[in-house]
Amino acid sequence: MPQSPPVDDLRALIAPYLDMEGPLLPILHAVQAEYGHIPAPAIPVIAETLNLTRAEVHGVVSFYHDFRDAPAGRHVLKICRAEACQAVGGSALSQRALDRLGVDWHGTTADGSITVEPVYCLGLCACGPAVMVDERVHGRVDDTRLDAILQEVRA
Amino acid sequence: MKIFLSRDSASKALGSEEVAEAIKAEAKARGITVELVRTGSRGMIWLEPLVEIDTPEGRLAWGPMTPDAVHRLFDLPEDDPLALGPTEDLDWMRRQTRLTFARCGVIDPLDLAAYEAHGGLAGLRRALEMSGEAIIDEMKLSGLRGRGGAGFPTGIKWDTVRLARSDRKYIVCNADEGDSGTFADRMIMEGDPFSLIEGMAIAGIGTGANKGFVYLRSEYPDAIEVMREAVEIARAAGVLGPDVLGSGLAFDMEIRVGAGAYVCGEETSLLNSLEGKRGVVRAKPPLPALEGFLGKPTVVNNVISLATVPVIFEKGAEHFANFGLGRSRGTIPIQIAGNVARGGLFETAFGMPLGELVEDIAGGTASGRPVKAVQVGGPLGAYMSRDEFDTPFGYEEFDGQGGLIGHAGIVVFDETADMLGMARFAMEFCAVESCGKCTPCRIGAVRGVETIDRIAAGDPAAAPLLTDLCETMTSGSLCALGGFTPYPVMSALQKFPEDFAGRREAAE
Numbered sequence: 001m002p003q004s005p006p007v008d009d010l011r012a013l014i015a016p017y018l019d020m021e022g023p024l025l026p027i028l029h030a031v032q033a034e035y036g037h038i039p040a041p042a043i044p045v046i047a048e049t050l051n052l053t054r055a056e057v058h059g060v061v062s063f064y065h066d067f068r069d070a071p072a073g074r075h076v077l078k079i080c081r082a083e084a085c086q087a088v089g090g091s092a093l094s095q096r097a098l099d100r101l102g103v104d105w106h107g108t109t110a111d112g113s114i115t116v117e118p119v120y121c122l123g124l125c126a127c128g129p130a131v132m133v134d135e136r137v138h139g140r141v142d143d144t145r146l147d148a149i150l151q152e153v154r155a
Numbered sequence: 156m157k158i159f160l161s162r163d164s165a166s167k168a169l170g171s172e173e174v175a176e177a178i179k180a181e182a183k184a185r186g187i188t189v190e191l192v193r194t195g196s197r198g199m200i201w202l203e204p205l206v207e208i209d210t211p212e213g214r215l216a217w218g219p220m221t222p223d224a225v226h227r228l229f230d231l232p233e234d235d236p237l238a239l240g241p242t243e244d245l246d247w248m249r250r251q252t253r254l255t256f257a258r259c260g261v262i263d264p265l266d267l268a269a270y271e272a273h274g275g276l277a278g279l280r281r282a283l284e285m286s287g288e289a290i291i292d293e294m295k296l297s298g299l300r301g302r303g304g305a306g307f308p309t310g311i312k313w314d315t316v317r318l319a320r321s322d323r324k325y326i327v328c329n330a331d332e333g334d335s336g337t338f339a340d341r342m343i344m345e346g347d348p349f350s351l352i353e354g355m356a357i358a359g360i361g362t363g364a365n366k367g368f369v370y371l372r373s374e375y376p377d378a379i380e381v382m383r384e385a386v387e388i389a390r391a392a393g394v395l396g397p398d399v400l401g402s403g404l405a406f407d408m409e410i411r412v413g414a415g416a417y418v419c420g421e422e423t424s425l426l427n428s429l430e431g432k433r434g435v436v437r438a439k440p441p442l443p444a445l446e447g448f449l450g451k452p453t454v455v456n457n458v459i460s461l462a463t464v465p466v467i468f469e470k471g472a473e474h475f476a477n478f479g480l481g482r483s484r485g486t487i488p489i490q491i492a493g494n495v496a497r498g499g500l501f502e503t504a505f506g507m508p509l510g511e512l513v514e515d516i517a518g519g520t521a522s523g524r525p526v527k528a529v530q531v532g533g534p535l536g537a538y539m540s541r542d543e544f545d546t547p548f549g550y551e552e553f554d555g556q557g558g559l560i561g562h563a564g565i566v567v568f569d570e571t572a573d574m575l576g577m578a579r580f581a582m583e584f585c586a587v588e589s590c591g592k593c594t595p596c597r598i599g600a601v602r603g604v605e606t607i608d609r610i611a612a613g614d615p616a617a618a619p620l621l622t623d624l625c626e627t628m629t630s631g632s633l634c635a636l637g638g639f640t641p642y643p644v645m646s647a648l649q650k651f652p653e654d655f656a657g658r659r660e661a662a663e
């Protein structure tokens with residue numbers, strides 16, 4: 001995963017979106033899917049292509065929780081912190097996960113295997129506590145399930 | 156042998172994919188040909204993964220299934236503890252009126268022929284024979300109010316867009332579903348996506364818009380995938396495109412993915428986000444119906460509002476309007492979540508009392524302890540106590556109790572819940588998700604967390620301060636994020652004062 005993508009690669013990545021109405025979010029998602037984050041050198045390229053200022057593009061990137069300015073760990077563990085999961089022990093589960101991994105919210109483990117993010121609802125509120133590892137969902141996660149999930153991810 | 160198994164993400168979260176593998180393996184070992192149809196969920200989440208076996212007498216339900224128990228399905232002993240009998244005879248199913256969710260859990264969500272065989276596209280075909288004005292009249296007659304939270308009459312919103320003069324108009328579906336305790340949008344998009352597509356097409360035909368967007372939150376990868384596929388299929392079949400079902404009218408749509416901001420569920424913030432801007436809330440007026448996406452007249456409707464349109468046109472507005480209570484017409488898919496014995500989606504006519512939903516339908520708490528509080532309507536909804544259990548489920552009825560039904564999510568807490576902690580969380584959430592435009596929301600929420608911490612530490616001056624702060628947020632916020640956060644906070648403080656006093660006494 002190159003840190004500073006060549007400008008030509010970025011232009012090619014962006015090109016298919018230019019005919020869209022309101023292309024910036026789809027472009028940012030595409031860049032993040034390709035590079036794992038929004039590399040700083042991408043911002044002027046996107047700005048120039050869309051006829052925006054760098055500050056405008058940067059403002060958009062920084063507004064949204066999803067966009068990262070540095071790559072995440074190899075896997076992203078999202079733990080639901082919202083009310084319905086709290087009603088079934090979500091807070092204790094979060095604490096256990098953070099303790100086990102030795103990180104705080106948004107942190108990445110020392111071995112680079114997992115980044116932990118809070119999420120406010122995964123739509124799995126009738127089977128909480130809920131977590132998502134990359135794009136895979138898990139419901140009714142108790143301590144045993146959590147440990148198994150963490151072990152699988154770190155393997 | 157024909158077997159139905161849900162592919163809804165709640166089912167996946169509970170192991171449906173492992174069950175699917177076990178079914179295939181068992182069938183192979185026995186040399187039996189099994190047709191495994193992946194459906195949406197019936198909404199009985201506590202029974203997921205739910206397996207249904209097709210029989211001449213109807214579908215037989217088994218659940219919650221585990222890979223180890225799959226072999227028993229093939230022998231079909233009637234006295235098996237996992238055998239639940241005919242799905243349609245289950246209490247949870249029998250007591251519902253499923254209009255919006257009629258097909259969800261029944262058909263393969265991406266099988267357009269099955270969709271049509273179960274009443275799909277009849278509404279769009281009927282609408283295509285009608286004038287725009289007649290379509291709007293039908294919507295007004297149905298009494299449908301927006302299911303995203305505000306409860307604004309859908310027909311009136313559409314009429315504003317229809318009457319606006321413009322070269323371009325848009326239909327924007329709000330699929331940002333950020334409220335905790337809600338998953339109806341997710342379930343219908345994963346389980347019956349064509350109903351949303353059909354509803355958006357009818358909205359387009361009725362208002363003269365020929366382009367639609369679904370703004371779908373990034374936290375729902377399964378729903379994104381199903382919706383994208385469904386749009387392709389609908390386009391290939393001529394349901395979408397330049398000539399909708401051969402009518403000569405055009406309507407097409409795109410799926411757009413959000414980026415993890417709760418406030419982007421607010422319609423003007425959503426429009427900014429769709430345009431590629433920061434998701435900051437816009438002042439109203441102008442109404443999005445007049446100046447919405449890219450400044451053009453735009454319908455913004457919730458997923459459930461739009462997915463309910465096809466059945467209104469299929470069965471007629473009166474059929475729909477005959478259900479309900481007072482000014483809350485039709486049915487509402489109630490999502491029951493949190494600490495409940497039976498959680499899931501229950502669609503019923505407006506009017507069922509809250510207590511019946513919690514104690515009877517949901518069977519009380521999962522923990523077996525008494526219910527302490529119920530939060531209705533997401534993170535901006537009030538906490539209700541058992542004293543309010545006779546409140547009928549309706550917009551005005553909840554408003555009268557200082558609450559709201561919002562997107563119709565119910566989150567149940569047992570007596571171990573710490574309501575000071577929940578009030579603190581509400582403020583913290585507002586601080587994290589504020590778009591930053593108004594000071595009472597941006598700064599007030601941060602102060603709110605600090606003030607609640609002072610209450611917890613035993614500071615007697617802090618509770619009146621919290622009340623003042625909430626008043627400032629209510630009166631000085633542009634949108635309901637800052638404006639309604641006081642609902643959960645103040646309801647917790649007022650209805651559960653012991654949770655705010657205990658620690659103070661302990662500290663003294």
Ligand SMILES: Cc1cc2nc3c(=O)[nH]c(=O)nc-3n(C[C@H](O)[C@H](O)[C@H](O)COP(=O)(O)O)c2cc1C
Nearest residue numbers: 301302303329331332333420421422456457460635
């Ligand atoms: C902070 C905030 C978040 C909201 N989130 C959503 C949401 O996720 N989905 C939704 O449909 N409406 C949401 N709304 C309500 C929308 O602003 C708008 O009223 C709704 O999309 C209109 O559609 P409807 O008339 O079909 O309900 C939210 C409002 C606020 C203030």
Ligand code: SF4
Nearest residue numbers: 590592593596634637
């Ligand atoms: S109340 Fe909060 S979220 Fe709403 S517009 Fe103001 S700052 Fe933004």
Ligand code: FES
Nearest residue numbers: 080085122124125
């Ligand atoms: S509250 Fe956790 S999944 Fe909805």
